Amino acid sequence: MRNGFILFDGAMGTMLQARGLKAGAFPETYNLTHPDVVRDVHRAYVEAGSEIITANTFGANPFKMKNVDVEAVIKAGVRLAKEAGAKKVALDVSAHGVLLEPNGTLSFDEAYANYAKILKWGEEAGADLVLIETMSDLLEAKCALLAAKENTSLPVYVTMTYMEDGRTFLGTDPVTATVTLSALHADAVGVNCSLGAADMLPLVESICKYATCPVIVQPNAGLPKVKDGKTYYEDTPDLFAAAMKNIAAAGVTILGGCCGTTPEHIEKLREMLDGMTPTARPLPVYTAATSATKTVFLGDEVKVIGERLNPTGKKKLKAALIEGDIDYILKEAIDQERAGADILDVNVGLPEIDEAKTLERVVKEVQSTVSLPLQLDSSSKEALERACRIYAGKPIINSVNLKKESLDAILPIALKYGATLVGLCLGDTMPKTHEERYAFAEKLVRELTARGIKKSDIIIDCLVLTIATDATQADETALAVKMVTEKLDVRTVLGVSNVSFGMPDRLKINAAFLGKCIQAGLSAPILNPLVEEYAEVLKGKLISLDTSAYFTFDTGGAEGIRGMIFCGVVGGIEDAVREALKTRSPLDIINEEFIPALDEIGVKFEKGEVFLPRLIAAAEVVKKGMDVLKGPEAESGEPDVILATVKGDIHDIGKNIVKMLLQSYGFKVLDLGKDVDEKEVVAAWERTHAPLIGLSALMTTTVPSMKRTIDALHAAGSSAKIAVGGAVLTPEYAREVGADYYGKDARETVKIAEEVIRKAK
Amino acid sequence: MDLALVIKDALRYLGAKERDPEAENLLRRVYDGNADVFAPRAVYGLYEITSYSPEIKLKDYAFPLVGESIRRHLAGASYALFAAFTLGIAVDKRVRELSLARPSESVALNAIASSYAERIADEMLLEERRKIEADGYKTNFRFCPGYGDLPLHTNEEIALALNAQKKIGLTVTEGGLLLPRKSIVGIVGVMKEVEK
Numbered sequence: 001m002r003n004g005f006i007l008f009d010g011a012m013g014t015m016l017q018a019r020g021l022k023a024g025a026f027p028e029t030y031n032l033t034h035p036d037v038v039r040d041v042h043r044a045y046v047e048a049g050s051e052i053i054t055a056n057t058f059g060a061n062p063f064k065m066k067n068v069d070v071e072a073v074i075k076a077g078v079r080l081a082k083e084a085g086a087k088k089v090a091l092d093v094s095a096h097g098v099l100l101e102p103n104g105t106l107s108f109d110e111a112y113a114n115y116a117k118i119l120k121w122g123e124e125a126g127a128d129l130v131l132i133e134t135m136s137d138l139l140e141a142k143c144a145l146l147a148a149k150e151n152t153s154l155p156v157y158v159t160m161t162y163m164e165d166g167r168t169f170l171g172t173d174p175v176t177a178t179v180t181l182s183a184l185h186a187d188a189v190g191v192n193c194s195l196g197a198a199d200m201l202p203l204v205e206s207i208c209k210y211a212t213c214p215v216i217v218q219p220n221a222g223l224p225k226v227k228d229g230k231t232y233y234e235d236t237p238d239l240f241a242a243a244m245k246n247i248a249a250a251g252v253t254i255l256g257g258c259c260g261t262t263p264e265h266i267e268k269l270r271e272m273l274d275g276m277t278p279t280a281r282p283l284p285v286y287t288a289a290t291s292a293t294k295t296v297f298l299g300d301e302v303k304v305i306g307e308r309l310n311p312t313g314k315k316k317l318k319a320a321l322i323e324g325d326i327d328y329i330l331k332e333a334i335d336q337e338r339a340g341a342d343i344l345d346v347n348v349g350l351p352e353i354d355e356a357k358t359l360e361r362v363v364k365e366v367q368s369t370v371s372l373p374l375q376l377d378s379s380s381k382e383a384l385e386r387a388c389r390i391y392a393g394k395p396i397i398n399s400v401n402l403k404k405e406s407l408d409a410i411l412p413i414a415l416k417y418g419a420t421l422v423g424l425c426l427g428d429t430m431p432k433t434h435e436e437r438y439a440f441a442e443k444l445v446r447e448l449t450a451r452g453i454k455k456s457d458i459i460i461d462c463l464v465l466t467i468a469t470d471a472t473q474a475d476e477t478a479l480a481v482k483m484v485t486e487k488l489d490v491r492t493v494l495g496v497s498n499v500s501f502g503m504p505d506r507l508k509i510n511a512a513f514l515g516k517c518i519q520a521g522l523s524a525p526i527l528n529p530l531v532e533e534y535a536e537v538l539k540g541k542l543i544s545l546d547t548s549a550y551f552t553f554d555t556g557g558a559e560g561i562r563g564m565i566f567c568g569v570v571g572g573i574e575d576a577v578r579e580a581l582k583t584r585s586p587l588d589i590i591n592e593e594f595i596p597a598l599d600e601i602g603v604k605f606e607k608g609e610v611f612l613p614r615l616i617a618a619a620e621v622v623k624k625g626m627d628v629l630k631g632p633e634a635e636s637g638e639p640d641v642i643l644a645t646v647k648g649d650i651h652d653i654g655k656n657i658v659k660m661l662l663q664s665y666g667f668k669v670l671d672l673g674k675d676v677d678e679k680e681v682v683a684a685w686e687r688t689h690a691p692l693i694g695l696s697a698l699m700t701t702t703v704p705s706m707k708r709t710i711d712a713l714h715a716a717g718s719s720a721k722i723a724v725g726g727a728v729l730t731p732e733y734a735r736e737v738g739a740d741y742y743g744k745d746a747r748e749t750v751k752i753a754e755e756v757i758r759k760a761k
Numbered sequence: 762m763d764l765a766l767v768i769k770d771a772l773r774y775l776g777a778k779e780r781d782p783e784a785e786n787l788l789r790r791v792y793d794g795n796a797d798v799f800a801p802r803a804v805y806g807l808y809e810i811t812s813y814s815p816e817i818k819l820k821d822y823a824f825p826l827v828g829e830s831i832r833r834h835l836a837g838a839s840y841a842l843f844a845a846f847t848l849g850i851a852v853d854k855r856v857r858e859l860s861l862a863r864p865s866e867s868v869a870l871n872a873i874a875s876s877y878a879e880r881i882a883d884e885m886l887l888e889e890r891r892k893i894e895a896d897g898y899k900t901n902f903r904f905c906p907g908y909g910d911l912p913l914h915t916n917e918e919i920a921l922a923l924n925a926q927k928k929i930g931l932t933v934t935e936g937g938l939l940l941p942r943k944s945i946v947g948i949v950g951v952m953k954e955v956e957k
Contacts, residue, residue, distance in 0.1 A: 023808070023921075023922035023923075024822055024921040098932045098935075169930025327861055331862065334862050369861070608776060609778060610777075611772065612775040613775060613866070614784075619864070620864055620865060648934075648936045653856070653867070657868065702936055
């Protein structure tokens with residue numbers, strides 16, 4: 001508009017429903033079947049003063065519209081808007097309507113491919129910009145935004161939809177969405193649909209506070225009401241325009257309407273905007289990292305970056321990474337979150353594995369399980385690129401240094417994905433004094449900002465060197481932190497524990513050093529949040545993990561290890577087993593303590609005398625005890641059992657219970673996870689020749705997938721026995737799909753495993 | 762919401778014996794520690810039935826309702842009330858998180874969430890029924906896709922018609938599975954009250 005505002009149009013879907021569109025039918029098919037109706041709606045908005053007309057392409061997605069020529073629908077949609085006299089046409093893009101992996105079954109790559117097609121068709125048809133709207137999933141919004149940036153040259157506006165609690169259905173808050181999407185170079189960010197304009201104001205204010213691009217707002221005409229069987233929206237055009245006045249005053253410059261708004265609403269909005277000028281917003285400056293549901297700002301108070309997801313010096317994590325034991329990795333993530341970490345460092349660098357592939361998988365799983373932002377820790381360009389791409393927020397990249405190859409590899413990735421970047425005070429030489437460190441930091445900031453990184457997106461790592469070789473290093477680092485914080489005005493991180501490398505009593509040294517650095521102004525120490533000594537320094541920040549579960553039961557007279565298993569006492573079992581090891585062999589402990597206790601509980605469970613959580617609590621205790629007996633080395637070796645929830649099914653609770661009980665009986669389990677393709681099961685068998693394969697399916701619709709998996713195994717010449725289980729399975733079903741065994745429950749499956757594996761051995 | 766009934770159902774799902782105060786107590790603690798993730802939401806749509814054969818058709822609704830079971834369920838009905846509920850995605854995440862941190866609590870929470878979803882769905886639906894019944898109708902029970910021969914893909918069609926993804930965050934996979942997991946889609950028959 002002449003005065004600095006941009007005016008979008010109002011609703012299409014509700015307008016078409018008023019003209020006879022049936023519930024459940026795709027409004028976009030009207031582009032082909034009722035072009036006059038669609039064009040008329042557009043024209044009414046043009047006449048009301050809309051400068052940007054949104055093409056009727058909201059749900060036009062090859063994923064949703066099967067047996068429809070989606071390209072024709074999209075191209076007709078853009079054309080109709082132009083024919084109606086639109087000054088500019090926005091290609092309307094939205095969600096797939098299903099959840100992305102690992103919560104759902106749609107892969108990021110498939111979603112990206114769909115978006116790429118839609119966007120190319122839209123640009124070919126002559127769209128002037130892209131509107132990605134009504135998004136609930138920040139990762140899907142990012143996917144669409146990347147597809148738009150990589151496949152078209154159009155400006156891209158992105159709006160999310162929030163509920164009355166201020167979050168999307170998937171838990172994203174407006175600050176997190178704004179920080180993330182702004183960093184990813186959206187040309188405007190904001191909110192649509194959700195609530196009425198009046199209720200939306202607080203959301204809009206927080207978006208305006210953090211958006212580094214223009215803000216767009218398209219509310220509903222209030223809440224929907226039903227009267228005489230008809231749905232109507234409560235905000236009249238006058239009410240709508242009045243509420244939008246406050247929204248514009250908050251700093252929003254791109255405005256329009258969503259569900260229930262009509263050309264009359266837009267006309268009133270235009271009249272109101274004619275009498276206003278945009279409110280100038282100061283450019284926000286902050287250093288932050290986001291997950292899909294949380295923003296962590298660095299600077300005000302100390303934030304803890306958890307360091308446990310790093311295989312250096314950790315045998316068990318190393319084994320888990322090599323074997324793809326994702327549950328072990330996730331448990332490390334969860335423990336750190338529960339202990340009070342704010343951000344998690346993720347490093348999977350091992351010579352034995354494909355780092356890029358592994359980092360991508362670990363990031364996918366960790367971000368769907370914990371809510372903390374991640375710090376992606378790698379020097380591999382490929383690994384960082386892949387991880388940044390599928391990461392649902394604004395990550396921290398750890399790290400870049402002054403070496404040319406590092407700058408050339410890392411900077412383009414940080415820029416493209418809007419990451420916050422750790423600059424390590426290291427170049428072709430290593431700094432010794434605080435002055436040298438500061439000089440490196442200054443050079444880093446100069447170099448990085450010259451190449452396009454915002455200063456506020458830089459965090460400096462002043463480099464911790466061990467005091468074992470040079471006692472002055474602790475003080476030099478702390479002094480450098482103070483200088484960088486005060487003189488450069490840049491946030492800092494440090495890998496605290498490096499200070500004591502090669503020293504005795506490391507935790508005490510680390511804790512003392514941590515205290516010194518925090519006094520110097522350190523923003524974010526990288527450390528193990530489970531260490532008590534750190535908790536003492538970071539008073540109130542870290543909490544010790546409560547190891548006692550809720551599920552502890554009456555002993556019924558049982559004592560010792562068996563008693564602990566019987567009662568579900570998790571805390572203390574490790575010490576008890578260590579004590580027992582002084583006088584007894586591991587095999588003795590397993591055969592005389594673990595197995596009899598599990599059997600006893602198992603029999604009671606079968607009889608209905610104890611309930612499932614108690615059986616599982618016993619298995620939990622045994623699993624902890626087993627870890628003490630085995631140590632990390634025993635983790636390797638071929639599995640006894642392969643487990644998978646079949647393709648198309650993502651119910652894995654039952655399968656996980658089976659896994660846990662099998663493990664507590666000492667069976668080695670290779671868990672392929674859920675929604676597992678038959679080829680993957682066959683490949684796992686060919687690799688390991690495990691004697692038993694357990695498949696689970698919960699839905700009638702996925703039982704055929706179970707049969708396909710079994711057929712594929714047989715076709716591949718598998719000699720493994722196959723056990724099946726899951727809610728819909730029956731002994732008859734099990735026979736029909738070609739299984740050898742039907743596992744009624746976890747206890748039954750243990751019996752099957754004992755039979756099969758004893759025979760095999 | 763009568764918590765005692767929720768716990769009772771959950772205990773049954775978990776195979777607890779008839780009276781087990783210890784187990785009951787533990788489930789209450791799991792409920793108390795996790796009820797913050799329950800975010801029940803519902804959306805409804807009332808559609809007039811325009812034909813019964815060869816399949817049931819509804820006014821302003823794009824798909825037919827197929828099968829004998831739904832025909833029996835809606836016999837004599839003037840309207841079909843579509844209802845969709847969900848407890849929200851946060852429950853699924855918590856169950857997953859606990860399955861790694863505290864497995865026994867995870868299965869307990871899973872059972873509690875299932876029984877809670879059923880109960881809260883009934884409770885929310887009751888309000889909707891009352892509105893309809895105030896206009897001189899009676900309603901029957903909630904019939905779900907997958908019951909009898911009503912195909913599971915009906916879930917997806919009803920979710921589309923109710924705009925359930927946008928309104929309550931309910932999605933349906935290609936296999937007809939509802940996500941978030943603790944979700945329910947159902948059809949209620951609405952009949953004219955017979956004059957006494």
